[in-house]
Amino acid sequence: MADxxxxxxxxxxxxxxxxxGAVSTETAAPLNASELPLRAAALVPLLGERAAAxxxxxxxxxxxxxxxxxxxxxxxxxxxxxGGAELDPIRSLEVLEQVAYGDPxxxxxxxxxxxxxxxxxxxxxxxxxxxxxxxxxxxxIAGQGLRSGTAVPVDGGFRLSGEWAFASAIRHASHIHTGGxxxxxxxxxxxxxxxxxxxxxxxxxxxGLRATGSLDxxxxxxxxxxxxxxxxxxxxxxxxxxLYRLAIPGIAMICHSGWACGVGRRLLDELAGLARAxxxxxGAQSESDSFLxxxxxxxxxxxxxxxxxxxxxxxxxxTLETGVPPSVRQQTLMRLALTNATRSLxxxxxxxxLAGGTTSLRAGKIQQLFRDVHAGTQHVTSSPVVIRxxxxELAGLAxxxxxxxxxxxxxx
Numbered sequence: 001m002a003d004x005x006x007x008x009x010x011x012x013x014x015x016x017x018x019x020x021g022a023v024s025t026e027t028a029a030p031l032n033a034s035e036l037p038l039r040a041a042a043l044v045p046l047l048g049e050r051a052a053a054x055x056x057x058x059x060x061x062x063x064x065x066x067x068x069x070x071x072x073x074x075x076x077x078x079x080x081x082x083g084g085a086e087l088d089p090i091r092s093l094e095v096l097e098q099v100a101y102g103d104p105x106x107x108x109x110x111x112x113x114x115x116x117x118x119x120x121x122x123x124x125x126x127x128x129x130x131x132x133x134x135x136x137x138x139x140x141i142a143g144q145g146l147r148s149g150t151a152v153p154v155d156g157g158f159r160l161s162g163e164w165a166f167a168s169a170i171r172h173a174s175h176i177h178t179g180g181x182x183x184x185x186x187x188x189x190x191x192x193x194x195x196x197x198x199x200x201x202x203x204x205x206x207x208g209l210r211a212t213g214s215l216d217x218x219x220x221x222x223x224x225x226x227x228x229x230x231x232x233x234x235x236x237x238x239x240x241x242x243l244y245r246l247a248i249p250g251i252a253m254i255c256h257s258g259w260a261c262g263v264g265r266r267l268l269d270e271l272a273g274l275a276r277a278x279x280x281x282x283g284a285q286s287e288s289d290s291f292l293x294x295x296x297x298x299x300x301x302x303x304x305x306x307x308x309x310x311x312x313x314x315x316x317x318x319t320l321e322t323g324v325p326p327s328v329r330q331q332t333l334m335r336l337a338l339t340n341a342t343r344s345l346x347x348x349x350x351x352x353x354l355a356g357g358t359t360s361l362r363a364g365k366i367q368q369l370f371r372d373v374h375a376g377t378q379h380v381t382s383s384p385v386v387i388r389x390x391x392x393e394l395a396g397l398a399x400x401x402x403x404x405x406x407x408x409x410x411x412x
Contacts, residue, residue, distance in 0.1 A: 034091070036071075044098060055368070078114075082121045083137075086240055089313045092258065093254060093257060096111055116141040116169075120132060120192050122237035123237050126227075142167060143177040149161055157225040158180070160180050160223075165214075169213070170215055193228065208371030209375040242321055246325070249403070250331070253381065263376070264348050267349055267366070271356060298347075301348060305341040
């Protein structure tokens with residue numbers, strides 16, 4: 001990673017993650033998986049410039065959404081056969097880290113839409129995919145897959161009803177990706193339907209991640225053809241390669257891990273920029289042993305958390321390339337690495353907020369990041385239940401159990 005460019009006060013911190021030779025944002029090159037991290041890095045200044053406006057309106061600005069389309073980021077997990085990048089886990093982490101550095105809300109929208117769009121392309125029927133991906137660019141699909149509505153089997157499909165919350169990116173979506181439990185069997189499936197067949201509830205009034213527009217929505221007795229559905233934990237696909245053996249829960253671990261790394265890096269870079277800007281003044285942080293010790297500890301926490309994430313995912317990527325899904329232990333480690341990064345991020349955010357003094361209190365980047373962190377740490381993927389299950393498996397107390405959507409359960 002390149003070093004941070006010298007900041008001019010706390011409001012201006014250039015992208016530490018954007019290396020030399022970053023792809024220009026002026027024109028769109030043909031989609032190439034190896035280029036996506038550089039394209040993401042090149043968007044960091046735009047994301048930073050638009051963050052305040054996006055927060056104010058509760059959704060990303062149009063130029064950011066257009067940039068995600070143009071640079072192929074919405075298609076990062078779409079199968080190559082459909083024009084996507086089908087990005088491997090390590091490059092995926094690098095892309096998300098860059099985008100989160102630019103704006104945590106923008107990254108949250110990107111990962112929510114990219115995963116729903118990608119798995120639709122991988123898992124839905126040929127007819128459904130032919131319809132959804134017939135345009136010049138990939139659709140934007142978003143919604144809530146974990147919470148379940150009720151799906152009543154009927155001839156040719158299901159009638160779906162329910163209420164869902166936290167549909168990140170749905171304000172930018174053409175279609176809804178939503179979870180439902182099949183009546184009679186209890187099977188958990190994902191359903192994809194046009195966004196205008198649901199009712200969006202404009203109730204997004206939250207502490208942080210305000211620009212994600214994670215609205216609630218209602219669906220009332222809507223017919224969804226069978227081909228527009230798939231099992232929630234499906235790990236085999238009629239199109240695409242090894243990535244889709246992760247299933248939705250595995251790709252979600254990549255999402256939140258990359259997000260935590262990027263936001264943590266930005267927090268520490270903002271604080272370092274603030275300290276440099278005030279160097280030489282009476283009582284400056286640069287002269288405080290307490291501050292310097294705290295900053296060093298925070299850097300160590302972030303570096304260690306990031307190292308565990310990348311070490312874990314390199315091993316998983318190697319496994320996927322052999323043609324098999326991750327082992328139970330690897331699935332434990334991906335969750336352990338994420339929960340560790342999330343806890344480290346929360347501690348880093350608290351240190352930065354306190355060390356930033358009154359600058360943190362006022363409207364600005366540190367305040368925004370602090371709020372966004374404390375919204376992101378509420379996500380179910382980093383809940384105490386997850387870390388307890390990891391501990392149980394690592395201690396050898398879960399023989400015969402496997403990871404499902406909601407945790408460890410007997411293999412049967």
